Amino acid sequence: MVNGPEIVRARDDLRARVDAWHADGAVVGVVPTMGALHDGHLSLVEAAKRDCDRVIVTLFVNPRQFNNASDLDTYPRTEDSDAAKLAPFGVDVLYAPPVNEVYPAGFCTTVSVAGLTDVLCGAHRPGHFDGVATVVTKLFTQTKADRAYFGQKDYQQLQVVRRMATDLDLQVAIVGCPTVRETGGLAMSSRNLKLTAEGRAAAPALAREMRDIALQLRRGGALDGLRADATARLLKAGFEKVEYLELRGAEDLELLDRAVGPARLFAAAWLDGVRLIDNIEV
Numbered sequence: 001m002v003n004g005p006e007i008v009r010a011r012d013d014l015r016a017r018v019d020a021w022h023a024d025g026a027v028v029g030v031v032p033t034m035g036a037l038h039d040g041h042l043s044l045v046e047a048a049k050r051d052c053d054r055v056i057v058t059l060f061v062n063p064r065q066f067n068n069a070s071d072l073d074t075y076p077r078t079e080d081s082d083a084a085k086l087a088p089f090g091v092d093v094l095y096a097p098p099v100n101e102v103y104p105a106g107f108c109t110t111v112s113v114a115g116l117t118d119v120l121c122g123a124h125r126p127g128h129f130d131g132v133a134t135v136v137t138k139l140f141t142q143t144k145a146d147r148a149y150f151g152q153k154d155y156q157q158l159q160v161v162r163r164m165a166t167d168l169d170l171q172v173a174i175v176g177c178p179t180v181r182e183t184g185g186l187a188m189s190s191r192n193l194k195l196t197a198e199g200r201a202a203a204p205a206l207a208r209e210m211r212d213i214a215l216q217l218r219r220g221g222a223l224d225g226l227r228a229d230a231t232a233r234l235l236k237a238g239f240e241k242v243e244y245l246e247l248r249g250a251e252d253l254e255l256l257d258r259a260v261g262p263a264r265l266f267a268a269a270w271l272d273g274v275r276l277i278d279n280i281e282v
Contacts, residue, residue: 004083005057005091011142014056014095018144026053030145030172032136035059036076036190037085040180044149045089047177056143057086059096064103065131076193095143102138111137113160113167116253120156120266121277124243132157133164140165140172148172153179153187155264155279159253179278181207187278199272202238206278209234210265213245214282217259223247224257234269243268243275247282 008014021028029052031044041057048055059082066072083094110130116122117129140148148165150158155176162174180188185207186200195203209230216226223246231242248255250262259282266279 004087005094007079007083007094007096009095009097009101011097011101014093014142015144017093018054018056021054022144027147028052028054028056028143028145029147029149030056030058030139030143031149032058032060032139033082034061034075034190035082036078036193037082038180038188038190038192040151040153040188042085042089043180044151044177045086045091047175048147048149049089049091051175052147054092055090056093056095056145057091058139058143059094060102060135060139062102062131062135063099064134065128067125067127074194076190095139097142102135102142110134111164111168113164116156116160116163119248119253119255120244120246121268122156124268129157129160133160136161137164137168137170140170145172147175149175149177151179152176153189153278155266156253159251185211187276189276191274191276194274195272198238199274203271203276205234205237205239206267206269206271206276207280210245210267210278210280214265214280217247217263217265217282220258222257223265239269239271240273241270243270245269250281 018028029048031048033041061075063072111133112130113133122129158176165172165174184204186203213226213230227245234242245267247263247265250264256263263282264279265282268277
């Protein structure tokens with residue numbers, strides 16, 4: 001039987017281990033997660049293991065990035081199975097701090113990244129990216145990692161973290177890794193666990209429509225002429241709402257109608273009361 005990673009809950013205990021690793025010249029990688037691990041998370045762990053001598057996976061359901069209390073309450077919490085999934089990868093530490101270890105009494109600081117957070121998910125989830133930037137800054141300083149691994153499925157988050165780390169002179173390299181998809185194309189997400197069987201059958205339509213639109217955009221088409229038809233097909237497939245379907249610049253997230261230079265197609269849609277997001281390169 002393969003032993004799982006050591007579980008550490010106190011930041012001082014974690015720092016003592018990382019200080020010892022750094023003293024030995026080790027490169028330390030971190031994979032920040034909120035748990036409910038799936039193959040997408042594990043692909044980040046694999047990348048970290050390839051690049052780094054020591055790997056930390058963090059497990060913290062961050063209350064500051066939820067703008068809906070019921071969403072926070074129902075978010076999957078599966079620490080035991082998460083630790084078991086990490087066992088074959090040789091992860092050194094699973095850092096699973098309680099809330100008061102990350103946000104002690106009197107905590108009143110917020111990290112905010114302007115511009116990149118005003119659009120897409122930021123426009124529909126007020127305060128979300130402030131919560132993300134704040135907790136990621138905390139996790140970087142608590143883990144003292146040299147490299148941090150994030151999936152491109154949350155591409156806006158990846159760009160926000162890159163900007164924040166650059167602006168604050170945080171000495172951590174941000175590594176973006178490809179989106180991992182289920183059979184049929186649905187982007188892997190912990191929220192997929194909340195879909196019904198019918199919802200899981202309908203969900204791949206989002207990626208399918210996005211692939212079709214991206215093909216037309218690469219041929220010089222305009223998104224404005226493609227969005228309405230794609231939205232209608234998604235609603236017919238069972239989606240309750242298409243929150244956004246937008247083409248944006250890959251670096252600055254500026255709104256585009258045609259694929260001029262590096263660009264990505266972004267979508268958010270509701271199915272079974274679950275908010276699904278995805279993005280693909282155009």
